[in-house]
Amino acid sequence: QIKLGGTSVATTTDVSTAVNNIQIGGWNLLRSTKDFSNISYISGIGTAVPSSDNTRPYIEDGCSSLQLSFANNTTDRIRLNNVFKKPSTSYTLSLVLERYGYSDIYYEFYVENRVIGTLIAKASGGAYDRQYITFISPSDLSTYNYIEIRPTWNVPQACWMYKPMLVEGNKISQAWSPAPEDVDANIATAQQAAQAAQTTASN
Numbered sequence: 779q780i781k782l783g784g785t786s787v788a789t790t791t792d793v794s795t796a797v798n799n800i801q802i803g804g805w806n807l808l809r810s811t812k813d814f815s816n817i818s819y820i821s822g823i824g825t826a827v828p829s830s831d832n833t834r835p836y837i838e839d840g841c842s843s844l845q846l847s848f849a850n851n852t853t854d855r856i857r858l859n860n861v862f863k864k865p866s867t868s869y870t871l872s873l874v875l876e877r878y879g880y881s882d883i884y885y886e887f888y889v890e891n892r893v894i895g896t897l898i899a900k901a902s903g904g905a906y907d908r909q910y911i912t913f914i915s916p917s918d919l920s921t922y923n924y925i926e927i928r929p930t931w932n933v934p935q936a937c938w939m940y941k942p943m944l945v946e947g948n949k950i951s952q953a954w955s956p957a958p959e960d961v962d963a964n965i966a967t968a969q970q971a972a973q974a975a976q977t978t979a980s981n
Contacts, residue, residue: 806957807861807869807944813842819859825849826856834938835878836906843938848929856927861944862915870912870950871925873897873942876905883935888926890916896930899937906940912948 810816814830822828825848832842848854862869877883877899887895895911916922925944929935941954 804945804947804949806955807863807946808858808942809957809959811942811954812956812960813840814844815842817844819861820844821857821859823855823857824851824853826854828856831938834876834940836874836876837940841941843940844942845936845938846927847936848934850932850934852929852932854929858925858927858942858944860923861925862919862923864946865915865919866917867915867946868912868948869915869944869946870910870948871942871944872908872910872950874906874908874940875899875937876940877901877937878905880935883937884930885937886928886930887911888928889913889924890918890922894925908952910950912950 809819813832817828817830820828827845827847829845829847830842831845834843837843846856848856871887871894875885875897878901880901882901883899884896885899886893887897894913897909897911900907943951943954945951
């Protein structure tokens with residue numbers, strides 16, 4: 779017998795099933811999700827506007843949320859563009875979505891013009907809980923390489939997104955992590971600062 783992930787398997791079919799159920803997870807594929815200092819990959823359609831906001835009551839020091847503002851029009855959209863690495867592959871999106879001080883409101887998340895899930899921007903109890911959607915990426919990434927957020931109510935509204943993560947596979951984690959590119963950029967910035975300080979001290 780072979781054990782995979784704590785499951786005993788004895789046949790080729792069993793091994794295949796166990797391997798196919800492995801949770802991948804890991805690296806965050808979304809950039810700049812700690813402070814949203816670079817949201818060039820996030821666009822508004824219609825009158826929808828994404829903007830960084832560091833004034834929310836729940837954010838940590840050095841962090842910001844992404845404010846998503848929609849006018850009185852259900853054709854407004856927010857898109858996270860060029861986010862998938864592989865077509866027809868399982869991914870999991872997780873995030874905190876809140877409307878502190880307002881009433882609860884629902885938002886639909888779309889991939890390839892199909893609803894992959896509905897999340898609640900909560901006003902009070904559970905407002906800071908991380909929510910999850912697991913789905914399959916589009917087969918045609920040249921046309922549909924984005925996740926779209928759509929309001930469900932035809933009223934002026936805003937919500938705040940905090941520390942979103944997109945990972946390959948169906949692994950769900952309560953802990954947020956940055957994209958590898960963001961980690962590399964922070965290391966490079968620290969190295970530059972150290973070199974500058976060393977140069978100043980030498981002079």
